[in-house]
Amino acid sequence: MNVLIVGAGIAGPTLAYWLLRAGHQPTLVERAPELRRGGYLIDFWGAGFDVADRMGIVPELRRRGYVMHEARSVGRDGRLIGSIKTSAIMGALDRYVSIARTDLAATIYAALDGGAELILDDTVRALDDDGDRVRVTFENSASRDFDLVVGADGLHSQIRRLAFGPDEQFEQYQDMVVSVFDIEGYRPRDELVALMHAEPGFQVVRVSLRDDVTMVIFTVRHDGPVPLGSVAEQQALLRERLRGAGWETSALLDAMPQARSFYFDAVSQIEMPSWTRGRVALVGDAAACPSLLAGQGSALAMVESYVLAAELARSAGDHQQAFARYRATLATFLQSKQAAARRLGLAFAPRNRFQLLVRDTTMRFMGIPKVTELAMGRSFRDAIELPDFAAV
Ligand SMILES: Cc1cc2nc3c(=O)[nH]c(=O)nc-3n(C[C@H](O)[C@H](O)[C@H](O)COP(=O)(O)OP(=O)(O)OC[C@H]3O[C@@H](n4cnc5c(N)ncnc54)[C@H](O)[C@@H]3O)c2cc1C
Numbered sequence: 001m002n003v004l005i006v007g008a009g010i011a012g013p014t015l016a017y018w019l020l021r022a023g024h025q026p027t028l029v030e031r032a033p034e035l036r037r038g039g040y041l042i043d044f045w046g047a048g049f050d051v052a053d054r055m056g057i058v059p060e061l062r063r064r065g066y067v068m069h070e071a072r073s074v075g076r077d078g079r080l081i082g083s084i085k086t087s088a089i090m091g092a093l094d095r096y097v098s099i100a101r102t103d104l105a106a107t108i109y110a111a112l113d114g115g116a117e118l119i120l121d122d123t124v125r126a127l128d129d130d131g132d133r134v135r136v137t138f139e140n141s142a143s144r145d146f147d148l149v150v151g152a153d154g155l156h157s158q159i160r161r162l163a164f165g166p167d168e169q170f171e172q173y174q175d176m177v178v179s180v181f182d183i184e185g186y187r188p189r190d191e192l193v194a195l196m197h198a199e200p201g202f203q204v205v206r207v208s209l210r211d212d213v214t215m216v217i218f219t220v221r222h223d224g225p226v227p228l229g230s231v232a233e234q235q236a237l238l239r240e241r242l243r244g245a246g247w248e249t250s251a252l253l254d255a256m257p258q259a260r261s262f263y264f265d266a267v268s269q270i271e272m273p274s275w276t277r278g279r280v281a282l283v284g285d286a287a288a289c290p291s292l293l294a295g296q297g298s299a300l301a302m303v304e305s306y307v308l309a310a311e312l313a314r315s316a317g318d319h320q321q322a323f324a325r326y327r328a329t330l331a332t333f334l335q336s337k338q339a340a341a342r343r344l345g346l347a348f349a350p351r352n353r354f355q356l357l358v359r360d361t362t363m364r365f366m367g368i369p370k371v372t373e374l375a376m377g378r379s380f381r382d383a384i385e386l387p388d389f390a391a392v
Pocket of ligand 1: 297
């Protein structure tokens with residue numbers, strides 16, 4: 001089958017890889033003019049790690065990635081509240097790596113070994129599914145027919161809008177915005193340590209990475225309109241909401257305009273009754289974004305792509321059957337991931353003093369190695385059996 005995959009982030013190239021293994025012809029279309037480098041660091045683990053293992057890319061992920069030493073929670077004056085040492089969960093960390101999201105994407109893309117067509121700097125303007133094929137109108141390239149179209153174009157998916165309807169039907173805003181940026185030469189540094197400081201309404205995180213780079217993450221409660229277009233408005237919102245905050249917040253805000261890359265978005269989940277319609281399907285954040293609160297969106301995106309490709313491989317061209325099995329395999333699992341992520345909202349930005357107290361008390365207990373091992377070891381295991389991949 002000829003399959004158009006829209007979006008060359010995490011889910012798109014993973015799907016292309018497994019479709020190639022099944023003898024299909026995937027085409028990737030990516031809106032960006034080039035595959036990006038840098039950007040925010042993600043933790044990568046669970047069933048998605050198993051998919052990466054089956055693709056043979058784990059050694060490369062480890063080469064590009066990081067093993068963080070510690071996550072430390074500090075108060076307004078910088079005093080230690082609690083800390084989690086990764087040595088306490090080394091067993092679980094055997095299948096865990098921290099890596100830039102774009103390095104994960106680039107590693108998956110490299111595994112395609114040139115086997116999939118890639119169209120950069122383009123997107124889909126219209127879809128016409130006549131039941132036998134989908135006619136795709138691109139923004140720049142000439143129109144083409146495909147057997148299937150898969151939207152792997154992230155949280156604000158254009159394919160979801162075109163095939164399923166407006167975002168408001170599916171997007172569950174979590175009353176929070178997130179910003180991530182990286183700066184060079186910031187002091188102080190704590191090598192490979194994540195320092196976290198929370199007050200009612202927000203959390204500020206500073207992570208010291210290699211090459212004298214510091215990554216900063218702000219998660220801020222916000223219930224007004226989210227300024228998605230203008231960086232100036234986004235930075236003004238952060239300055240306004242974090243005014244008077246303790247610890248290093250004002251120094252980090254001062255460094256923000258010099259950031260090498262700046263990311264800002266709403267924290268939202270996507271909940272849909274179905275991820276497929278006719279010959280169109282969605283994977284990754286486009287289908288079931290769990291948000292950064294899950295700490296696992298990339299891994300889940302890879303699981304979704306793997307399962308969709310495996311079901312297409314075993315349904316011998318019957319895409320309807322494959323689509324039905326795709327959802328049946330994953331719906332409950334992904335719903336539970338989304339629910340768990342929502343419960344973690346208070347850790348990322350406590351709403352009030354009581355939630356802050358709960359968060360800080362949890363951090364104190366997590367500093368006890370046995371407690372860390374018990375609590376985190378369990379949460380690193382995913383309750384899903386990946387289907388076998390029947391290559392043709
Ligand atoms: C701050 C932050 C921290 C996170 N931390 C973690 C973590 O620790 N662990 C983890 O696993 N996950 C984490 N995530 C979530 C993770 O980044 C996402 O779940 C993951 O990137 C989803 O992959 P995807 O391929 O579905 O979408 P994306 O990675 O968003 O990729 C979508 C691709 O589609 C392209 N695109 C978009 N629109 C169009 C269009 N109209 N036409 C063509 N192309 C288009 C984009 O340019 C992009 O390349 C975090 C997210 C954030 C925001």
